[in-house]
Amino acid sequence: MVEDFHFGVRTSDVVEFTKGLDVTPIPLGPAIVAGFMNLRGQIVTAIDIRKQLKLPPIQITEHTISIFFRYEGALFSLLVDEVNDILELSDDDFEPPPSNLSAAAHEILVGVYKLPKKLLIILDPKKIVSSIFNQ
């Protein structure tokens, strides 16, 4: 979860996720990069999705969770406020993203699942990284 938005990522994309890791900020770095992290000796580039979604930047606390994934051989992490559940969702509930989203949002979304009380927006972490490169 980020702010009040509910997001999901496919577990196949995720390497692992952990709570409470340090993030070293990068002065003069790109805004969307929150900093670097250390995952068992490897340098991980931490991304603050809030920037992508045009929200105020993340406040990193010991509760912040990092979701790690690989892209083109390098490690990245998404910083989120909370991780709720791991769900198994059926394809029936899956829908392409609503058209009233911004172009930037469209790039990183895979689609949407209809849950009983809300919409779960599925992000593709790899697209997030590649879209940063293309900026």
Added chain:
Amino acid sequence: MSSNDAILDEFLIEANEIFDQLDLDYVELEKNPRDSKLLSKIFRGMHTLKGSSRFFSFLRFEKLAHAGESLMSEIRDGTLELNQGMITTLLDVSDRLRKIIQHISVERDEPPGEDADLVEKLNAHLRRDDIAASAVSVVTTPEVAIKVAAEPAVSITDNGHSEMTELMGMSGEESKAVGWGETAGSDQDDAEQFFAKKIPGQQLDVDGVKGKASEVAAPVKVSVEILDTLMNLVSEMVLARNRLLSFAQNNTDVNFTGTVRTIDMITVELQERMMKTRMQPISHVWGKFPRLVRDVAQECGKNVDLVQIGAETELDRTLIESIRDPLVHIIRNSIDHGIEMPADRVAKGKSGTGQITLRAMHENGMVVIEILDDGAGINIPLVAERAITKGIISADRVAKLSDREILDLIFLPGFSTKENITNLSGRGVGMDVVKNNIQQIGGTVDVATSASGTKFSLRIPLTLAIMPAVFVRSQNQRFAIPQNNLFEMVRQEPKDDVPVVEDYYDVPVFRLRNKLIPLLVLGNELNQTTEKIDPKATLNIVVVQASGVLFGLVVDEVLYMQEVVVKPIGPMVKGINIYSGATILGDGRVSLIFDIAGLAIRSGLISKVIEQQTESNKDEGLSVDSDLVPMLLFDLDNIQRIGISLDAVDRLELIPASRIEHRGDDDVVIYGDSIMKLIWPSVLIEGIPKKIIDYNEKLSVIVHMHNGQPIGLVVKNIHDITGVPPVVTMLTPPQPGLIGSTIVGEHVVSVLNLPEVLEAFGMSGERRNTGFAQSQSQDLKIANLASYEVMV
């Protein structure tokens, strides 16, 4: 089936190695068509290929290899005379076999088809239908043996199979299964001979690189992944050892500290040896070049020789691949655009055969690779014209550029000066990619050109993944500064109301023993804080240098020095330029490592880092008034701010005193492939005797090219470049070595009388520097040396 797979993979690897060697051998054979050792070697290679393919029933391969072998057999026996057409055909056969192998490696079987075309060509040679074809041209230019390095002690492949020799040594039955010897006994012998070849020290046709090779009995193949894992582990070991050291520091238990010391020593050695396994000689990249040069030259209808010097120079494995493509491109360019057609060359008085020299050496922790050609040079007006046509730059901007700056335009994307884009080069996808690739691995590219040729210099840092660094704190964050860049650390306190920081053209500076050093406040540069420094406060200053330029970083605290493992930071952040990597500290946190040169550039302190060449412009702090003469300012012992015209400055160097050698009354240093005489202008200008130099000192030297010879002016320190008004007041009384003085800003600048200084030290007849040392050939160098000594 999987053991057959493994055997097939072995065959494929060995086959490719044979092809690589054949490439080199064929090209060499062209130069020495009667070399019987070479002929036998080539024949054996073909024979082995044929034999092994038979085991796998690769009939198509075998047929072609057999045909090639038959031709080689007659040439080797002397019943057939070698000509250039044959070499071309044999090379074509080699290429075709390579393609088949490539297919096999993917599809695990031969591609269907016939090679009747090549077989026919081979038969035609055998029938002597090609007598009309030109005989192999015996090279008339000085015998330039292609110096191929010894095979490396560790050869690295991508799958983890142990070497065939071990299999060969197994029980008779198994070695039969391996199958080289399945057919005739002679094939077995040949195969064994082939493997014997792999043992270095026994088959070197090479000049003098035996020492290293004979150290190791036989090479071992290790997979890249294993080495990488080991490297990571060693790195972690280094970090853990560092933490251990800090515990042991305050400990009085002798047993404990003794053990820690042991661990420390072992770790140091482990680290060193691990680094060595990552180093490979550059010949790995250069190996393909003789063939490349031959092929490209043929396509262009030119004659080109390739000379390789320093092929044993080692660099980190990860860099080797990165430099291959840039080198290929530069070489292709040289042949295609640089070297003239033989007739044109002769008309110019050059030899009909062009020469490309590849030279590699270690210098100051960098690997320097030079690619020289003796071609026509780069046409600078044409470059300028093209840049305008391509819309890269406007016409009036171009008019303001110096020749050097115009030359640098070739590194811009979308650039190409050749009208007809040949399929070799000139697609405009050229020099910018080269420069980019080299910069990505932390290196630089330079080019110099004249009518006698062009020289590209690549400078690449030896990536030592572990390096010593000093840690500093700025605001609440720790940063690392590589010790390579560290000059000095200073805690500067205000003394008697004299502020620590002064202002020099809006650049804050401080005095370091009479040197004025520009300052950067780290916190400001990183946008961490907007607080400016209080000139009266005590400051922690880390004086750093990048490429010979000194400046000071004001930090909140200097922490400690430590060895760190440099980890790459990924492309997303690379664009910022000020970080060269990151490291993980003892407490698990990440710390950024600065790229000092990048910091200097980004801060605008120096608009372009003065590397080895000098610029004639500065973006800020310097008026673009074209009346001003750009000069380099330096200090001598007593006189400060002496200016030497920038045109006369070839390079700035920081030379360790240990490199100075004495020749009679002179002090000289070896400078690239010349000898540079050092002179002390203060002897003439200030009348003080030359000081005794401490062995550990480093001298600031301004290099001036005098009639093609480098002369080094030793000065106390080098300031900066500034524009000096051309009107100069004569000094009264006139001072030797100086023309006069003038006012720049608030300071007095004295202008150096270079011809007078040179003459005083025995050099005369100053000619205008043409910018690029003349021909590299041996004869001319010796002549220069002789005349130089005579003058003195």
